Amino acid sequence: GQSLEQPSEVTAVEGAIVQINCTYQTSGFYGLSWYQQHDGGAPTFLSYNALDGLEETGRFSSFLSRSDSYGYLLLQELQMKDSASYFCALPSNSGYALNFGKGTSLLVTP
Amino acid sequence: DTAVSQTPKYLVTQMGNDKSIKCEQNLGHDTMYWYKQDSKKFLKIMFSYNNKELIINETVPNRFSPKSPDKAHLNLHINSLELGDSAVYFCASSHPGNEKLFFGSGTQLSVL
Numbered sequence: 439g440q441s442l443e444q445p446s447e448v449t450a451v452e453g454a455i456v457q458i459n460c461t462y463q464t465s466g467f468y469g470l471s472w473y474q475q476h477d478g479g480a481p482t483f484l485s486y487n488a489l490d491g492l493e494e495t496g497r498f499s500s501f502l503s504r505s506d507s508y509g510y511l512l513l514q515e516l517q518m519k520d521s522a523s524y525f526c527a528l529p530s531n532s533g534y535a536l537n538f539g540k541g542t543s544l545l546v547t548p
Numbered sequence: 549d550t551a552v553s554q555t556p557k558y559l560v561t562q563m564g565n566d567k568s569i570k571c572e573q574n575l576g577h578d579t580m581y582w583y584k585q586d587s588k589k590f591l592k593i594m595f596s597y598n599n600k601e602l603i604i605n606e607t608v609p610n611r612f613s614p615k616s617p618d619k620a621h622l623n624l625h626i627n628s629l630e631l632g633d634s635a636v637y638f639c640a641s642s643h644p645g646n647e648k649l650f651f652g653s654g655t656q657l658s659v660l
Contacts (some may be wrong), residue, residue: 523589
């Protein structure tokens, strides 16, 4: 089977940098994705890492270390609108679904 | 144009009733999904269809029956609703095997 572990809650101050970690276990690895979900909203795709290293998209970056079965999402210059839940996800063994972690609730305070 | 649209947005019903949720995507994707999100925000895959064929059925009670009349539509019918079915149900679509899923806005189901 697969498992994904991420912290349940993180709090950070506006303008700061925050890192949300995700550790995973899977028999075959096909990439780690990150999604954002605001309260009452739908999950939206943020980033995807298939290979080791850092992928940058504006204020958000995602890192992957396949040897450590570990990844993180880095949010810089935090804004109040970044308060949301963030999910890491792995493709299922069939490749026809994503299995999500339990999500990290990020609260950005003034 | 909404990429993935699902209706209704809210569904309040009594235990034992039967209800349906409809989903349509205009993205030209071959793969569609139903996810259930519980009160703790855990997103769990229920079904996955590719080109109208069922690929994944994740230990979902057989009271839940998906139907895909064509590649752009994936509906969910639920029989004999139970209290534990209360959740937000999300439809999503993607290209086959692609990690970028596009989600609908969700259907908040409340079973009383």
